[in-house]
Amino acid sequence: MFEPFMTQLRTLLQGSFPAGDTRPSRAALAVNLREAAASVRAARIALARARAEQQQDRKRLQQIRASIEDLENRARNALLKGSEALAREAAEAIALLEDEKAALETATTAFDEDLAALTETLHRAQSRLRALKRGERSVDVRAHVLKAQSFDTGQGQSALAAAETCLEDIRHQQERDRLAEREYAALAVADRPEVLIEKLGDAGCGAPVKTRADDVLARLKSDLPCLLEANR
Incomplete structure (x- = not known):
């Protein structure tokens, strides 16, 4: 996402652009930077939502584990009292919850790995975006300095002179x-x-x-x- 912006910024800073007005290049850089910043903001929002959903899944997993433990204790009490029909009904519910628990544990573990990789990628993108913005400021400063030192063709002297x-x-x-x-x-x-x-x-x-x-x-x-x- 950032490679074209970095190349463009490097070109402006090194002064390897064609002679003449560089405002079109700087304008294109500004547009690309705005698009990059928007992409980073969107990625940050998406990652935040994913983290929130992951927290909800973990909370659901804790609830399932608590329900399974509660049902197991009640099923044992039913067996002790000779209520095998109630114990079987509890066992069927436990079986369904255990399947859901297993699937949710697998999903959350895999998603944790994905979130870690995505978070690292986002941090790198944010760091590169900050570097690009600093470079853009350097380009603007250089442009103003060059303008101040540019020679006026009519008077044959710079604005500073x-x-x-x-x-x-x-x-x-x-x-x-x-x-x-x-x-x-x-x-x-x-x-x-x-x-x-x-x-x-x-x-x-x-x-x-x-x-x-x-x-x-x-x-x-x-x-x-x-x-x-x-x-x-």
């Missing part, structure tokens, strides 16, 4: 904008000298232009001795 060029242009433009803002700020000093004076004052070059919190705090601390003296 075009994106890199665009990113580099954006970075250059941002750098020019930052430089322009810096130059504009430098030119604005001539129109607004107070800005530069304030900047120099904050740096300690000359008297500060605006009141600073540190200066206020220092003044408040210097007033503390006077306040303490006045409160005595």
Whole structure:
């Protein structure tokens, strides 16, 4: 069931397909994988039902064995009481149950072997299906990577190279904008000298232009001795 899918997937992964668009091959692979997955699901359902029926057969076998044992005990009691007719009737029922028991034991034993073989086959199929799905993902990833690296015949460069060029242009433009803002700020000093004076004052070059919190705090601390003296 899986051989055509494995061969097809191996062909796609090894890149041995004809040059050109591989989408038809990938589409066929996807269809085959869906069919394989459906087959595995159907096999799993069928196996589950078979196991359920086998459990029912085993339960029936236990019931037959219990019935035979019960009938044998009652037939012995009938013989002890001299009721041979009842004992014979029980014996006939026991004979029928023993035939059914023998047939059911043979069937369940043979079916157990079949179920074991079918379960192993299903497990192998599930494992191969998982491997195929992983391979399909690899094919999709490879297709996307190849598409990203493919050369554009019009521009003569790959999509990645075009994106890199665009990113580099954006970075250059941002750098020019930052430089322009810096130059504009430098030119604005001539129109607004107070800005530069304030900047120099904050740096300690000359008297500060605006009141600073540190200066206020220092003044408040210097007033503390006077306040303490006045409160005595």
